[in-house]
Amino acid sequence: MKKTNYTKSKKSFSPETIRRLSLYLRNLRGLKQRGVKIVSSEEITRFLNISSPQFRKDLSYFGEFGKRGVGYEVDKLAQEIEKILGINKEWKIALVGVGGLGSALLKFPGFSKFNEKITVVFDNDAGKINKVKSGIKIQDINEIQQTLSKKNIKIVMICVSPENAQEIADKAIKANARAILNFAPVSLKVPKNVYVANVDMSCELETLIYFLNKSGI
Amino acid sequence: MKKTNYTKSKKSFSPETIRRLSLYLRNLRGLKQRGVKIVSSEEITRFLNISSPQFRKDLSYFGEFGKRGVGYEVDKLAQEIEKILGINKEWKIALVGVGGLGSALLKFPGFSKFNEKITVVFDNDAGKINKVKSGIKIQDINEIQQTLSKKNIKIVMICVSPENAQEIADKAIKANARAILNFAPVSLKVPKNVYVANVDMSCELETLIYFLNKSGI
């Protein structure tokens, strides 16, 4: 009994499952580039710090993608995971705040390489507005409402100073944004139908220091 | 109830507890700056998407820091959490790869503001070596071994291209590094006594897209 309908999975899964799918996908892309055609659950998880049953179970929530006694077709599984994650179609992204971090993100090919593209950027610094950076013209933050609406952009990366992050989130949501990738070290307050992911480097660092310190220098 | 039972060790806590402590601390610092002296578990968690019993339980693993019927002294609790995390002492950090992201991290005051300081940086680009960036002279990556040993640096941030990340990790570990904050989108292979935290923006973004896509645009 083949399952092809991703929207109807039998049991509910952890959000961690989704995060792991993203890791599997990255791994699969690497394998594909190296010419590997078939991979087993054992092989693909070997260097990921994830158990092979975990891998199989994660996939099982969405269907059957392997062949027993053989393994998984690298290319096919990559495509299936892309479909599950929804990154088989193109997603346009707006970036707000073209400072040190924003500029780095603009140059980063990891997003644009695939179907995630930063297509508009905003700032409130008169010295930056209308300048072109990494091939994209920086727009006035005051244009965010009409631009997001017109281009139907749902994803916003926030790279402004912490004090202004909430204000930008509010503006973005008013412009119908539904997903925020927040780099500012603040907890954003958003309605329930808006998804927020925080990239919190200080938090990661401090967690690391805790374990380092506990281990005795 | 005071901690009088030494035979039975306290229950072990989730690593998530440590991550949350870092968030509490950030919040406490903000409150302190705004002149708040006392805070309750209810107030401190209100905008954090964390329940107040969770907060109290997280703290309970490490001691009793509040006063019943009153709450927590902001400044005192901040100091206690700093002590728990081990960030009450200074930690020197090395950064490898002064590209777009590395340069942004160098400028970022969030680390240096407190006791986490990037004190040395490395690159392998002849055009960058010996140049000064954000007040720090960029060193040749070949000097990593002797410099880390000499300065007794245990924490390394990896901001090089994905293909070179493992090589840098190996070098850092050989130079007695014990903690790695990895920004390259690869899974690093390290010995058990080395701690790795990954800052994985693509992964965050793809997870976000999954939920956005599932919700119907």
Added chain:
DNA sequence: TATAGTTTGTGAAAATTGGAACAAACATGA
């Protein structure tokens, strides 16, 4: 075709994690 050897998919058990409830501790005010 039969048999041995792999590897997947999955239900059930185990472990972990979060949440609710409540007694203990403290403050306040009569």
Added chain:
DNA sequence: TCATGTTTGTTCCAATTTTCACAAACTATA
């Protein structure tokens, strides 16, 4: 001092998440 109200610290319970074990499905070879 006593009663009332507040907030913490902790225990117990529910829910989630991972791990384990194994039948099912497939390959290869004789």
